[in-house]
Amino acid sequence: MEELLGVEFTVSHIPHDYSQESLEDDPASAAKIVYLHFAVTDTGTGLTKEEKSKLFTRFSQASARTYNEYGGSGLGLCISQQLCEMQGGRIGLASEPDVGSTFAFFVKAYRTNPPPPPKSILLRQNSASLSADQTPKTRISILVVEDNAVNQRLLQMQLVKRGYQVVVADNGQEALDFIQTTRHWSALRSSSDRVIDLILMDVEMPVLDGLSATRKIREYEQQGLICDHIPIIAVSANARAEQTAQAIASGMDDTITKPFRMVDLIKKLDVFTALVAP
Incomplete structure (x- = not known):
């Protein structure tokens, strides 16, 4: 999550278009599966249609202006896209020139039971029990x-x-x-x-x-x-x-x-x- 959010805040811009259906719980295990959605909106320069088409391409940036101002290798959003897809989600953006951008992603997660109350003995956990x-x-x-x-x-x-x-x-x-x-x-x-x-x-x-x-x-x-x-x-x-x-x-x-x-x-x-x- 920190990797994805870090990329988004650094560029100050963030979803490929995705349908609302993709956010619904899996019917087979609706009680356990949830989709976590994150979005970042800015009021910056925005992106043109051509710039948006390059944004998730490996070793590519929206324009030379992006590199001159922020640096980077053009891998951040490409890696973020891979991370999202590995976790059953997607990433994309909506942007208008001179208006701003909204970058967002969602990932698939599972509901779990609350952890038990912490016990002092756990602080002395034997190293043999660790992975x-x-x-x-x-x-x-x-x-x-x-x-x-x-x-x-x-x-x-x-x-x-x-x-x-x-x-x-x-x-x-x-x-x-x-x-x-x-x-x-x-x-x-x-x-x-x-x-x-x-x-x-x-x-x-x-x-x-x-x-x-x-x-x-x-x-x-x-x-x-x-x-x-x-x-x-x-x-x-x-x-x-x-x-x-x-x-x-x-x-x-x-x-x-x-x-x-x-x-x-x-x-x-x-x-x-x-x-x-x-």
């Missing part, structure tokens, strides 16, 4: 390098929820600067207690992109300025084989394509952090 991707990992520290504030916040929340320690950086240069304050930096080997067990590195970022930052990190390792090999997983919206090969060639250890499921990311994290004590 595999929720096992506490309080000693594992991850540096998330991501320029999109919404994506950065969502990923941080999901990782912290699963017990990881998380530090964030807005671009590759900030990541390099942070590494130089940790015990991995040779000059601070014995004086700093900051540790990075793994880096999740976005590929396309301003100031210093993920590929360039990774090359610099590996160069520092070869020069002895960084004492340890820090695993780096590339996070990219581009799943083409040549892009993946380029990420590996730059020095990254693995890649994962956006949008991804947290369970898939956790599996990759476990591979590279297996030697870190829980």
Whole structure:
């Protein structure tokens, strides 16, 4: 939900046309299924028919004006559309030039029984009772390098929820600067207690992109300025084989394509952090 709302508020504009019938409960299980509907309306510049036709296309934006003013890669609404459809819903918009836009989406959900009253014993829940991707990992520290504030916040929340320690950086240069304050930096080997067990590195970022930052990190390792090999997983919206090969060639250890499921990311994290004590 936060991903979808974040995209909508950032652009300040949000449904493909959908019929009212699609909002009705499934007759077979009407007592359990509900449809949650969200809408955001603005009084901005609005969109022309041509601009609306491009809005949900991968790597496309309404116009050059959109990129110049807001930046971005043209993936936000495309990803949001996929997320909606995965949850049995749809997303679309109604817009008029010089009037404004209404963006909306709905998703399918299920009614559940209210949770039982909280008990103090639940706060001391044994880690053995947690699912595999929720096992506490309080000693594992991850540096998330991501320029999109919404994506950065969502990923941080999901990782912290699963017990990881998380530090964030807005671009590759900030990541390099942070590494130089940790015990991995040779000059601070014995004086700093900051540790990075793994880096999740976005590929396309301003100031210093993920590929360039990774090359610099590996160069520092070869020069002895960084004492340890820090695993780096590339996070990219581009799943083409040549892009993946380029990420590996730059020095990254693995890649994962956006949008991804947290369970898939956790599996990759476990591979590279297996030697870190829980």
